[in-house]
Amino acid sequence: MVYHRPRVIIGNWKMHKTVEEAIAFVRNFLSAYQANKKEKIGLAVPYTAIQSLTKELGEKTTSLMIGAQNMNDCSEGAFTGEIAGRMLTEAGAQFVLLGHSERRRYFGENDALINRKIKKAVDSGLHPVLCVGETETEHNDGQTEKIIEKQLTDGLKGISPVQLKNLMIAYEPVWAIGTGKNATPEEAQSVHCFCRQILSGLLTEEIALTIVILYGGSVLSSNAESLLKQPDIDGLLIGGASLSLESFLQIVNDDSSKLEK
Numbered sequence: 236m237v238y239h240r241p242r243v244i245i246g247n248w249k250m251h252k253t254v255e256e257a258i259a260f261v262r263n264f265l266s267a268y269q270a271n272k273k274e275k276i277g278l279a280v281p282y283t284a285i286q287s288l289t290k291e292l293g294e295k296t297t298s299l300m301i302g303a304q305n306m307n308d309c310s311e312g313a314f315t316g317e318i319a320g321r322m323l324t325e326a327g328a329q330f331v332l333l334g335h336s337e338r339r340r341y342f343g344e345n346d347a348l349i350n351r352k353i354k355k356a357v358d359s360g361l362h363p364v365l366c367v368g369e370t371e372t373e374h375n376d377g378q379t380e381k382i383i384e385k386q387l388t389d390g391l392k393g394i395s396p397v398q399l400k401n402l403m404i405a406y407e408p409v410w411a412i413g414t415g416k417n418a419t420p421e422e423a424q425s426v427h428c429f430c431r432q433i434l435s436g437l438l439t440e441e442i443a444l445t446i447v448i449l450y451g452g453s454v455l456s457s458n459a460e461s462l463l464k465q466p467d468i469d470g471l472l473i474g475g476a477s478l479s480l481e482s483f484l485q486i487v488n489d490d491s492s493k494l495e496k
């Protein structure tokens with residue numbers, strides 16, 4: 236079965252950019268981006284910038300989605316410093332990154348918590364982007380598939396395939412994030428293909444074929460094209476290179492001119 240998934244490129248700004256800087260970026264981005272109907276661009280921005288950016292976008296474009304980088308697994312409550320999915324939806328967020336390796340490593344998030352967050356994101360009307368990936372030690376020990384299978388299976392436990400129709404997966408080898416090291420396009424393709432097999436088992440093949448799987452970890456304009464050529468790499472999650480308008484535009488504009496695989 237051949238299924239044409241949309242191309243999705245998401246910038247993950249992490250803890251960068253004030254509201255003023257974010258608005259300036261988006262204005263300049265929109266004036267230079269060569270939009271293409273087959274491609275969607277997302278920006279996972281700091282909480283403070285979500286509402287201002289969605290207001291700034293207004294009706295201007297449907298190809299640029301604004302999202303968050305995390306959320307709590309409860310709807311409300313005495314959780315100082317946390318944010319609920321429904322607050323993100325109200326602010327205009329369309330998607331939320333969950334289980335990013337920095338959340339797992341620095342904030343102790345495990346698969347059970349990430350699973351509850353995905354459920355709450357779906358209930359709140361957000362598209363969850365479940366991030367998975369093995370550490371360098373796990374990679375060197377040949378544990379990649381075992382780790383990815385566990386993160387996908389536990390992360391998606393108890394959620395019906397229908398609820399997951401807007402799910403995206405981001406495969407980000409932890410050893411490639413912010414390090415300048417890369418998985419080769421062939422290595423990344425093999426893990427993406429493995430993810431799709433696991434998703435087929437969890438959600439049915441029909442649904443697995445519709446799920447967008449992004450690759451992330453030191454993506455630059457110099458390696459984006461060779462990654463995107465791979466049949467199971469449907470898009471990119473870009474950290475460092477999404478912070479500069481020039482490098483982000485270079486990746487997305489280059490890509491939208493060569494969308495066919």
Ligand code: PGA
Pocket residue numbers: 247407411412413414451452453454472473474475476
């Ligand atoms: P990087 O980050 O592109 O800077 O490696 C990717 C990510 O953490 O999502």
